[in-house]
Amino acid sequence: MRSFALILVFGLSACTQFPELDGAVTAHGSDANYPDLVPIEPILAQAASGPSADQTTDQLSSRVAALKARASRLRGRVVDTSSRDRMRTGVPRG
Structure with missing residues (x-):
């Protein structure tokens, strides 16, 4: 009896309506350009030139x-x- 109930629940959940995803993207979003690809070296250099751990510790202290x-x-x-x-x-009181 339990297996029948379990099969029934799973069977009914498989019949649900799949959400419409086509309407989720606006016209502006679908016409947007792809982002520019940039080299990673400048990003890594900027991250490496940030404050050192000692400076951060001193500032926090x-x-x-x-x-x-x-x-x-x-x-x-x-x-x-x-x-x-x-x-x-x-x-x-007056």
Whole structure:
């Protein structure tokens, strides 16, 4: 009985409508030119001339230090004590 159900499920799934792919490409896309082929050597040279691992590590270390310093400055109290006391008393009714 299980094998019949399994065959039935697979058989029905094979009858599904295949999506229309011809309408997925716009007229502008179908008329577009192929991309230009370029030599790979300039691309590799540009990648090799990027920052070294030491420069990247130094930049990241300095950024980490700056972010930690900023975080420690933000950990302080937002509202000073005198302002907090005034807020606790509320607005005087007149």
